[in-house]
Amino acid sequence: MVFVGIILGLVLGIGALGLYAWISEQTTPPPPPDPSRMAVALKANRLEVFTPLPLENRRMYKVTFSGVYTYEWSGFLGSGGSRQADAAFYQDWDDNFSQKYAGIFLGAEPIGKLEGWTENRALHQYSALVEGFGQQQPLRLIPPKGEGRWGRIVASFELMPPGTPLTSEKQAAAKAAAAAAAAAAKAAAASQPGLRLNIPAFGSGVFSEILEAGVVYKLVISGTYDYGFAGFRSFHGKADAVYGTDVQGRYCVPYDGLRLDGIGVRLLDSWQEDRASHEYSCLYEGQAKRVTFSLKPPHSYHSAGELEVRIVRQPAGTQTAVAREQAEEQKRQAAEEALRQAEQQAKATRAAAEQAARFQAEHARVKAALQAKVEALRRSVHQNRNLFDRDYRLNLVEQYQGKILTDWRAGWVREYNEIFADPPLVAALTSQAREVLDWHERRIDLILLAERLAITPPDVSVVLNERRITSRTLGQVQRAIGELFRLRDQIDSAAERLAIHGYDEDSRQQIKEARRGLSFYFDLLKAYGIAAQSPEQAEDKFFELCPFQPPLASYEQMMERIKAGKQVGPDAVKGKLEDLVREEIILQAKRRHAIRHGREQVRQALDKRLDVVRRDATFFRDFLTSIGVSVEFADFRQQEETREEQFIKLLQEKDNIKAALKERQEDETAEHVDALFAEELAKLFKADEASYT
Structure with a gap:
């Protein structure tokens, strides 16, 4: 306890001494400023600060500026930054004090224009000489941009010895000397x-x-x-x-x-x-x-x-310098012209001899190259001389008509043009290897023949001679009449698309193909004695000429018996309608798939079939509704396994098979099971034309 009391007494004694020193400092006035050494602290706020005492009249002072301060600025949309500066330089973007600026003003004069200005950038110290006029001098610090934040510049004034030359006297002497000069x-x-x-x-x-x-x-x-x-x-x-x-x-x-x-x-x-x-x-x-x-x-x-x-x-x-240069240039050009003419005359003699030699050598080279090309073409034609045989050419067009018009045509035409666009080569071939020109003409004839066969329909006048309707030919006649109705529907659908959407090359092509098909089937039916101008006329004449009525399908027989008033169940008709409904669902899914993948031709074919399916389904639905039969069907897709169920099922099958093989110690076979089921899983997730959801 005694020790604690001693410590507490020491602490209180020290505190009392500190309090007494602070009170003495506050009550004791600061010492007066020294007129021979004064200091002024400058903040970068553009405000003037005066020296503590007036500068003695007609005495010189050395003023030294030292220190660094920080300034900030704001830019467009909140951008800006901060940099440091001293009395004469501020930082560049690499933080070097290299950018000079007029920041400190002594009165209205920048300090950089004062007499005896010296710089020490390494220490951020700058000095100059200032003449006193018996007044307090104002100073102010202006940052390069923005506003000053931290730091200050200290300006220290030191009185120079008596007799130091005055700035005003130096300026007066300089002005007098300048005026005299x-x-x-x-x-x-x-x-x-x-x-x-x-x-x-x-x-x-x-x-x-x-x-x-x-x-x-x-x-x-x-x-x-x-x-x-x-x-x-x-x-x-x-x-x-x-x-x-x-x-x-x-x-x-x-x-x-x-x-x-x-x-x-x-x-x-x-x-x-x-x-x-x-x-x-x-x-x-x-x-x-x-x-x-x-x-x-x-x-x-x-x-x-x-x-x-x-x-x-x-x-x-x-003469001006330009005139002298022009005269010298004229002399130089005259000398060069004389030398050039002499060299040209000598070169002309040599060039004439060299040109004659080159001409002879080039003529010999061209003649040799032309002869070599003639020999190469002659050998090539001899190796492919089958083209001169007429039967060979006909068989070639018959088997390779498509390749002739696509793959081979461009090359044949290019080789033909290369030969006949070279008059010297044509003259040499005419006199030495006429068969080469004939051979290339034969290839062009093959192209022309393939083009004619591509647009000329085959002659079927011998085939479509007089025929009779028999039990063997009955199906052909029925199919021909059915194709007449189908092709006419195709023309109607294409014409509708043209009317709604405007010009469409695919629709026009479908109409052309359908018309050629109609012409063929009308000619075919005419051979059976059925001359008609429309599918309906063909069907009427067929029933007149047909020796027996064609058998009706089961659902058609059912409809006829129901129409006759017989008590017959409509199951066959309803089953036909259900098949059409399922087919329509599948076709719609395929059509969506074709649209997503940009398969326009597939979509058009599906649209054609959808038109037929929807027309038949509407017919059977109206018939069943008229006799009071419900036409609601369950969605058969709900009975199928989902992709998740199929996936889990495949994994379970793989695990069962591998477990059985391991029990029988057939490890090598078990390794192949992974590859097999990898293929099955790939098939499961592969989207093709037949998938629909």
């Missing part, structure tokens, strides 16, 4: 001959006198002017004829300011520059007209001042 240059220019033009710095054109045609003039351009612009941040600068100042006042920004007839003077002949004295010169050849000088500043907010252009006539015979 300008006066001397102006006096020297005034003593030189030539026409002088003053070009104002606001874009107005100044015309010269008429410059004589063919006379070379020297244009001497001198002087500077002031310009400025106001944008996101105002800027004032100076410029001469072709260079403007940067933010540090250096004439290093090129621009096309002074123009002669709209062309920048720096593009004129024999251009020379003296950037230090702002004097430039060039040569210009007169064209018996006045020229226009105009001066356009780098920025067109406002400008003041003018440039001087002195036009000095040059002695006779003076």
